[in-house]
Amino acid sequence: MTQSVWYTRCPAPTPLSIAYQLGWVEQQFTQANVGVRSIRDSKDPAVRESHFTHALDFSFRQGGNIPPIWARSGGRQTRVVGITTTDEFQAIIALPGSGIAKGSDLKGRRIGVPRKPGERIDFQRATALKGIVSALTLEGLTHADVDLVFLDSSEASLAETGNAAFLGLKRRYPYGEELLALARGSIDAFFVKGAEGLVLANQIGAIVVSEFGFHPDPRIRVNNGTPRPLTVDATFLEQRPDLVADLVATISRVAAWAEANPHDAVRLIANEIGVGEDAVWAANGPDIHRHLALTLEPEQTLAFTHFKQFLLEWDFIPADFDVPGWIDTGPLEAAQRRDAA
Template identity: 80%
Template sequence: MATPLSSVWYTRCPAPTPLSIAHQLGWIDRQFRAAGVSVRSIRDSKDPAIRQSHFTHALDYSFRQGGNIPPIWARSGGRETRVVGITTTDEFQAIIALPSSGIRTGAGLKGRRLGVPRKPVEKIVDFQRATALKGIVSALSLEGLTHDDVELVYLDSAEANLIERGNAVFLGLKRRYPYGDELLALARGEIDAFFVKGAEGVVLANQIGAVVVSDFGFHPDAKIRINNGTPRPLTVDARFLDEHFDRVVDLVATVGQVAGWAETNPDDAVRLIANEIGVGEDAIWAANGPDIHRHLTLSLDDDQIEAFDHFKRFLLEWGFITADFDVFSWIDRRPLEAATRRAVA
């Protein structure tokens, strides 16, 4: 017998996702409120155990859209979740260096020191390290190189991944921005280059006058582009899906409406994305391209699923996940199909 649904949990990453936009527009709260269900934010909770579900997907009756490493890791660890939609929004991905390094192209990385952030983790995956390594591997592969052709310098941080908003250590900002450890190591001469991505990566590269030695976020080969942020899945826990299928269909239908809204409101869409990430709107246009508002669709295309399978194998090869699983059976098309039928009707 299904448990009566009085509330649901949600979380999203600071990234261009239709879930983030739907939340900021008030659509998510309104949709669930109409069914007598309240919506609670995982990231805004004062309970560290609840906040950790941003990575572990441990809470029942929860949904998430953002980077794909945590949900892949959680599924590999046995957490029963389902992917009910995928958004593919390409973004700036690059290896950068200082002009004084003499590195001008990806081929020039051979024999050089590349910084890789490493966080103290116990119960969650070090997604920043995995993201950096995938970017480095992709960049090197374009030059016929491998990670054995460079020196990977692991930059250990004493600070774990902090996800609570408004934490005092953020000096009044929403969150800690990435690449701090890499920037300090670069300034100290401990590394020669490192990986950046997204709007924050564009801002940082511009701020330090960096040389972009390899730029591959919009490369035609999807296997090069695939990383934590490309693509981004919308996941729900299996109990939520099994016991309250109609509410999951409501969720998918609501998030799915963002694509059409963004097409006709591009400036507003970019403003909301910038607000979510905490950067200027010009950084979004620069990092995601002039058609960012046309790439917020929620779908389940075969090439998107194959991208997940490819990235899962990378995470397995590098030891970020320890158990293999069938990505294709992780997908549940029923809510999206039902939402599509509803829209047509």
């Protein structure tokens, strides 16, 4: 009998984050006499690493899609049981006076790319490169038309909670290396996304050279945060399909709740990310509260397939795999039948 399960989530707009902050997830498992433990809050580095590697049995995760794609590519038996597509601000930014005002001006210029040489899953580098490729594609350019400047950092992606270097905050915010490089004059532009990226662009009075987070072509806007899968390990699904179905049903309730309580939903998202509510509205759009559903639509599968291929071509994942075969519709269908009844 399962005594406890592990969960983890990214600082991003996800229905799992909202459901957990509302107490729904803990309540659901408590009713089943099962404890819920946080991977990210663990003092054991090996446990915290599962936020990226999905190594723990009886665990579930919703957040950026690069780590679960990497884990599945490497042979970890996981299943996608739901997907949330919440579009967000994605852009290439530069400083005023740089001579870069539009996407075509990037040709021949230096674009910064964060890189962590010691990381097994360098998701920040992959995210930035996909954004850069998308921006260049819109101008008929390729990465060969620009100078990619890799900015190395040795700081771990998931450090100890309470790290003194964070000055009392929960985590290090992104784009620090890029911002310093831009200030030094060693790069001309870099990629940002989401509420954090929008706040940074606002703070430095940046020129938005190319913005494509809401582009109609999903192949352009797909990235680490678009879309975000809810994944569980295969052992959890095989041994306790009832708990997984309950979990999917609980998280699925967020969509209707958010539509009825838009300001509360944005408040919880802002709390999760660590930004102001106005940044969430600006980065995710005025209908953010209408885009927190858990679904499994064909276009979402196609988006994952396209992004998986990008990660494979750029050597971010070790092997190819079948995306449709990674998806298990059973728990979501069970939740939908329950709602219909």
